[in-house]
Amino acid sequence: MTRSPATPLPPPKARRRLRETAALTQTQLADRVGVTPATVRAWESGRTTPRGRKREAYAKLLKTLAEEETVQAPEPEPESKLEPEAKPQTRPEPEPEAKPQPQPEPQPQPVAAPEPVALTPAQAFDALYAFSAPALVRQTFLLTGRREQARESVERAFQAAWEHWPEVARDRDPVGWVRATAYEYALSPWQRLRPRHRHPEPPPADPGDRTLLNTLLRLPPRHRRTLVLYDGVGLDLPETAAETEASTPATANRLLRAREAVAGRLPALADPQVLHRRLAELASNERLRAAEPPTVRRGGERRARLRTRAAIAFTVALIGTTALTVRTAPTHYEPPVSPGQAVRGVPQRVAPGALSDEELELRQKLRDQVQDGPERLSPRLE
Incomplete structure (x- = not known):
């Protein structure tokens, strides 16, 4: 039994463009498909792909939006087709005698390109890490201002990517997947509770870099992330909006606010090109290191094993506690015994003594009489 092919979908950018052209919010589109707004954001960013009935409903809705966009767009006017003017017929001129053509020199045969060698998952992960990890550490440093936190955030993101490697390997933008995970970990509010956050790191040596950092x-974390992605990394506005899980107008507003705040303190950085160059210089002047790919992979595997063992131990403990409770729990209700209280005013109990002669006679009389009541009376006439 074979499965039917999945319904085709447009690229993530086209999905977002169709929704915004139809003036629909992510919440409205999610209600029409029957999913949550977070799921729609993941579909438009390309992190996940819809499946099953949700995919069919999503594809049908996008097709409807595309048809509405085509109907609303003005049709181009057809160009007038002009017939060529008739040319007068002339007598054919006699063909010149054929001259001997020089023989072309033999061209060398092209050599077939070697077939690409398939990489193992570990080799593909190492290549992705070596290509993008140094730049991601520098970018994360612009968000946090802490070198060790930036390095740790990128390593945790790559460890998460290694745990979900089949999904990341099929992603349209694996670097974007890792970058989004690293930024979320670096900007998490739980970082403030760590002991490392209480000890400040030495600032950059250059005064200009120190002021810019x-x-x-x-800046607020959302504005800072938007500024780094757009002016630092170089993403366009829809990609920045998709990675920050916000609408395009909201992302543009955050970007303008962030630029105004930077230009208000550093007027020389009002030009976006100058700001982009200064952000690159600030990230490049710091000595930021990244661990080796095998170390990151082994660290992620070790962390996954520890989590698995902890989950197994917790499950076993829960099962044992439940079994012990079922074994020792009473099967019926037993009312509690009330505590004893001292009662006063009651005479002391006296042990019975020997019976007197009268008591003995009375007891014998009671024993001799009929215990079933008096005898039946016979009626008589008066």
């Missing part, structure tokens, strides 16, 4: 850290 302090200005970035004063």
Whole structure:
């Protein structure tokens, strides 16, 4: 039994464009498909792909939006087709005598390109890490201002990517998947509770870099992330909106607010090109290191094993506790015994003594009489 082919879908950018052209929010589209807004954001960013009935409903809705967009767009006017003018017929001129053509020199045969060698999952992961990890560490440093936190965030993101490697390997933008995970981990509010956060790191040596970094850290986390993605990394506005899980107008507003805040303190960075160059210089001037790919992979596998063992131990403990409770729990209700209280005013109990002669006579009389009541009376006439 074979499965039917999946319904084709447009690229993630086209999905977002169709929704925004139809003036639909992610919540409205999610209600029409029957999913949550977070699922729609993941579909439009390309992180996940719909399956089953949700995929069919989503594809049908996108097709409807595309048809509406085609109907609303003005049709181009057809170009007038002009017939060529008739040319007067002339007598054919006699063909010149054929001259001997020089023989072409033999061309060398092209050599077939070697077939690409299939990489193992570990080799593909190592290549992705070596290509993108140094740049991701520098970008994360612009978000946090802490070198060790930036390195740890990128390593945790790659460890998560290794745990979900089949999904990441099929993703249209694996670097974007890892970058989004690293940024979320770096900007998590739980980082403030760590002991490392209480001890500040030495600032950059250059005064200009120090001022720029302090200005970035004063921005709200969402504005800072938008500024780094657009002016630092170089993503366009829809890609920045998809990675930050926000609408395009909201992302543009955050970007403008962040630029105004930076230009208000550093007027020389009002030009976006100058700001992009200064962000690249600030990230490049710091000595940021990244661990080796095998170390990251082994660390992720060790962490996954520890989590698995902890989950198994917790499950076994829960099962044992439940079994012990079922074994020792009473099967019926037993009312509690009330505590004893001292009662006063009651005479002391006296042991019975020997019976007197009268008591003995009375007892014998009671024993001799009929115990079933008096005898039956016979009626008589008066």
